[in-house]
Amino acid sequence: MTARILVMPGDGVGPEICREAVRVLDTLATDHGLDIMLEEALVGGAAIDATGDPLPESSLEAARAADAVLFGAIGGPAWDDQPRDKRPESGLLRLRAELDLFANLRPAILYPQLAHVSALKRDIVAGLDIMIVRELTGGIYFGKPSGMHKNANGKREAFNTMRYDEGEISRIGRAAFDIARARGGRLCSVDKANVLDVSQLWRDVMNELGREYEDIELTHMYVDNAAMQLVRAPKQFDTVVTSNLFGDVLSDAAAMLTGSIGMLPSASMDANGKGLYEPVHGSAPDIAGQDVANPLAVILSVAMMLRYTLKRPDLAKKVENAVGYALDRGLRTRDIMDDEKQIASTQEMGGAIVDMLR
Numbered sequence: 001m002t003a004r005i006l007v008m009p010g011d012g013v014g015p016e017i018c019r020e021a022v023r024v025l026d027t028l029a030t031d032h033g034l035d036i037m038l039e040e041a042l043v044g045g046a047a048i049d050a051t052g053d054p055l056p057e058s059s060l061e062a063a064r065a066a067d068a069v070l071f072g073a074i075g076g077p078a079w080d081d082q083p084r085d086k087r088p089e090s091g092l093l094r095l096r097a098e099l100d101l102f103a104n105l106r107p108a109i110l111y112p113q114l115a116h117v118s119a120l121k122r123d124i125v126a127g128l129d130i131m132i133v134r135e136l137t138g139g140i141y142f143g144k145p146s147g148m149h150k151n152a153n154g155k156r157e158a159f160n161t162m163r164y165d166e167g168e169i170s171r172i173g174r175a176a177f178d179i180a181r182a183r184g185g186r187l188c189s190v191d192k193a194n195v196l197d198v199s200q201l202w203r204d205v206m207n208e209l210g211r212e213y214e215d216i217e218l219t220h221m222y223v224d225n226a227a228m229q230l231v232r233a234p235k236q237f238d239t240v241v242t243s244n245l246f247g248d249v250l251s252d253a254a255a256m257l258t259g260s261i262g263m264l265p266s267a268s269m270d271a272n273g274k275g276l277y278e279p280v281h282g283s284a285p286d287i288a289g290q291d292v293a294n295p296l297a298v299i300l301s302v303a304m305m306l307r308y309t310l311k312r313p314d315l316a317k318k319v320e321n322a323v324g325y326a327l328d329r330g331l332r333t334r335d336i337m338d339d340e341k342q343i344a345s346t347q348e349m350g351g352a353i354v355d356m357l358r
């Protein structure tokens with residue numbers, strides 16, 4: 001059956017990198033028989049400019065109707081002064097919540113060709129393959145109450161609520177245990193249980209689940225130590241499970257171990273295999289419109305879509321291999337550039353991947 005894919009390019013570098021990902025999908029359709037139908041919808045700042053809403057009803061409906069969403073990035077200084085619910089970021093948060101995309105998979109894999117552009121020494125990162133499983137529809141990004149007001153002393157006061165119930169924790173926990181089982185069999189749960197009640201509940205539920213997954217080695221780590229361990233000895237981690245905020249921060253840090261945030265893909269999954277696929281990075285306003293952004297994170301997100309939603313692991317592997325061949329050939333966007341390599345624009349890198357797939 002034809003799979004419906006909704007492309008939501010968004011803002012900044014989003015449209016530039018999505019264009020390359022769409023070329024990859026088109027090539028898979030024409031040359032490898034992938035049966036897909038692509039549509040496009042507005043989101044983020046682009047949607048605010050057109051409709052006043054970062055997630056117009058028509059875009060949400062199109063996302064609901066699609067089998068998978070390919071998402072670029074949203075946000076930028078033009079919309080930073082909007083009220084919170086009218087900011088581009090709120091559109092993405094609503095989309096994640098409305099589609100119930102609670103499991104965010106963020107693999108940090110080092111391509112060996114990039115070992116020396118990693119922020120860390122080669123021997124510390126060589127062979128790195130971590131899966132960060134981030135809870136995506138709860139925690140402090142969604143907890144109520146939240147807001148800003150003047151308090152009784154006339155001072156401005158702002159607050160957010162980090163809240164999880166045990167059901168939310170156990171469903172992400174189960175997803176992470178299952179992923180760990182299909183990988184190296186080790187799961188590290190990251191929290192701040194030494195300070196936060198919500199983290200204590202997180203830890204309790206993970207321990208309870210651990211009794212059902214006796215073949216998985218479950219460990220716990222405080223988030224401050226986890227940040228430190230990620231840059232001290234990242235290969236100690238196999239699968240990591242953590243809450244929305246902690247996962248957001250730790251995955252950006254993990255990105256630099258792979259050479260650039262322009263290399264990190266992600267999959268945001270619901271309970272039925274529907275997914276939204278997007279790079280871990282944002283809209284990169286500092287380099288938008290210059291044809292220099294690295295499109296590999298979004299192209300590798302297409303590989304995740306092929307594996308998790310479209311159930312074409314063969315084509316996923318083809319895309320991942322094509323990325324490897326492009327790197328073998330010495331092609332580098334600016335963020336992963338080093339001496340003696342050939343600088344590639346966004347379009348040249350995308351074109352190289354397409355050529356490899358033909």
Ligand SMILES: NC(=O)C1=CN([C@@H]2O[C@H](COP(=O)(O)OP(=O)(O)OC[C@H]3O[C@@H](n4cnc5c(N)ncnc54)[C@H](O)[C@@H]3O)[C@@H](O)[C@H]2O)C=CC1
Nearest residue numbers: 073074075076261262281282283284285286287293294335
């Ligand atoms: N999922 C999303 O749509 C996300 C959106 N954002 C939004 O993006 C905007 C910018 O946020 P920042 O904190 O600057 O994060 P960012 O990830 O957009 O950029 C951080 C740094 O990484 C670089 N970078 C990012 N993607 C790159 C790529 N593909 N190739 C080469 N270099 C790349 C940027 O040039 C910048 O120096 C904000 O409005 C933020 O809210 C941030 C994170 C995620």
Ligand SMILES: CC(C)CC(=O)C(=O)O
Nearest residue numbers: 075089090092093248280
């Ligand atoms: C709502 C987004 C801007 C949060 C974020 O940084 C992310 O999901 O990586």
Ligand SMILES: [Mg+2]
Nearest residue numbers: 248249252280
């Ligand atoms: Mg982030």
